[in-house]
Amino acid sequence: MELVLVTKTSRSVVVELTDSGKYYTKNLYDIYVNDKKYMESNKVVTSIYDLKPDTDYKIEVKYNGEEVNTINVRTDYEFVTLNVHEFGAYGDGVHDDTNAIQCAIMSCPPYSRVLVPAGEYKISSIFLKSNLTLELAKDAILSAYTEREKFPILPGVIESYDEKEEYNLGSWEGNPLDTFSAIVCGINVENVVITGQGTIEGNTSFENWWKDCKIRNIAWRPRLFFINHCSNVTMHGITVQNSPSWTIHPYFSDHLKFIDVTIKNPANSHNTDGLDPESCTDVLVLGTYISVGDDCIAIKSGKIYMAERYQVPTSNMTVRQCCMRDGHGAVTVGSEIAAGVKDVHIKDCLFMNTDRGLRVKTRRGRGKLSVLDDISFEDIDMDNVMTPFVVNSFYFCDPDGKTEYVSTKKALPVDDRTPSIKSLTFKNIKATNCHVAGTYICGLPESKIEQLTFENIDFSYADDAKSGVAAMMLGCEEGCKQGMVVSNINKLILKNVHVVGCEGEAIVADNVDKIIK
């Protein structure tokens, strides 16, 4: 077993226990800190808290009493701790602590931390600043109000005085629109760490933000966590739950890390994606647990206005050692991907009980900049996923998504509105207890998927497989135990692919130019 330091702060250390497990280690390990037993862990990515700043620590991992591996770490230097109680926060679940916490944040000098001790802190929206460590201690809850009048609004677009430029703050489903500011919000900040064992609680229910959720009411719904044009932001350890809409939404930001985070929203909640990086670069999601009402991770790059104007795809993203369960898709690319998505790699993950494993959602109208390339899934275990792989180029969940232009299966002329998919690779994947289909892949007839590779793939089906609709597109009929349904592809590579127990043909291919086995 390898033991690797992942990251550290002045008060915590994160290590990775690599014993070929996915999210969970194969064995249960004992963690010792300076020769004293600290905890037991069965998670590959494990966090150690309550350390002292600028101090040397020996982290030792034992299995059955035997030392397996050891590393030595020195925690970071820390100047001061700003305890929010000293700034007037009550933490009693009644008093509005927004201002007190905001005051502590704005007062925080470099190399210091704002500490939120155990307690329930009622807040509306707090804003991050640069060079900040915000620590939510164990049993600390930032508990959000749900009255929309308490939240500030981030305007979608503010025009410059010379009328030549614009300043974009709010974002809703790929467009620059007025939205309520997030419960925790960062605008143009850098070098921020949010860490700890505490919770950001959205308190959303069907009585507040999820009620009439498709209707704009004053402004669009807030995110739980939103960062816009930020850099070097790390979220570590905390739990975020019951979000009003997308839970974590990094937007036009780079150098981002999400490590050992827990994201939880009810399975029946509306549009509560877990983590949606949009037009972001260099993103790492590691050791994170996600169980939500929509897509666990949805990778985006805006709709056509933002894509044409700013041309920033999401790129250089890695998702490793994560567990995703429930929700519509485990990892989704789309549907707002007008500036493209490239160089995205998902590895060593567990997908459980989601409707789909990998899900690509695109459609005519996303535009010529909407190019998906170099996206891979490797070493993934899926269980009880309805359809492990879905690529849908006719996605209908848009205001104009059910128009003839979007839905026709006839080839239309390729023009500025036509998106494209270049290379998708799936390797070393075991999908057990599938229900609807092994794969359901539809490219556009006028812009076929260039290359699709399946290597070392095993599909098997649940004995009591449920029927369902594999893709949200017009013309996709309900089905059960379908094999690999593929259409509109230039080159399909199938190496060592086993489909066991499907009903009908294992591979149903339509308009596929070349199949290499």
Next chain:
Amino acid sequence: MISRNKELEKKLMDLLEKAVQDANNKDCAMIVNAVIALYKATGEKEYADKAQQMLDKYAINAAQLTKDDGIDKYLWGNAFYNIGDYSDDSKYGDKAVELAACFDKQQRNKIGYFSSNSDEEIILNDFYCTQPFYMNYDTRNGGKEHYNDIIAQYNAVSGVFFDSCENSSDEYIRPYDLLMKNSDKIIKKMESNKGLYENLVYYAASLIDTMELMAQPLYEIYRRLQEYYKVAVKLLLLSKEQENGQDEAVYAMLSYVILKGCRMKALLTEKYENEAVKLLENIFHSINTQDQTFEATYVATAAFGYSEWIRNREYQDYGINKGGVLWS
């Protein structure tokens, strides 16, 4: 809301009621829409009741309207929808849908937009009659199937009128900049053709009214319309015609166009609203001081202008005051 001038409102309502009696079909529809605009700006139910009475009395029933080949009939469409919303009586919405069915066979000109004239002559004010209702219908009942057609019609006419070209490079160039390349030529054209100026005012009105009625998530279409709108307003303000000889009704409509754009954040309020307010104040002065019968169009456009004059232009009030937009 900016403070209301109830005396002026009363006078406007009296004039509208008087003017509607002898108005032709187009002016009549304009008047009903103007009364609805007053209701939306003030919240006075009395105005909505009056608009409903007028609609019931003067709107030829939808079945008859559909037999009319002209373009003007579509001005009734949004009145049907608005009174339907107010009265909660579904018959008005049904009439709107019946009227909208005419779009399927509506004559288009050679460049592809709805027109009463099939040759290539550009009649910009045709857009005022058709597009806001076409958009409203498509947003409410049309499944947004025709959004592409709506933007295509605007693209077609703008390509010809502004003599603009599409951006062929990979770099982003704002449509506004492409459209403004020929601004000098267009301004000269307007100097020699008084009617063109009026047409452009109604074209700008069609744009801002259409923008108000569309679904926000189709943002790229919204922004394209906004670019056309901004260019139109810019040209109108740059044109010397503004100072020599347009009817006051045209200026009243221009004021409405500008103030509504400010309210919807399509224009910067601090840069544009003064011009519009100045124009309107002159018009209100005429209405207040002259004891004469005004033309129906003049009164209707003055009421449109007033309705925007009293609405808050400092921030986008969608939703907060139930500003009458469908942006949700």
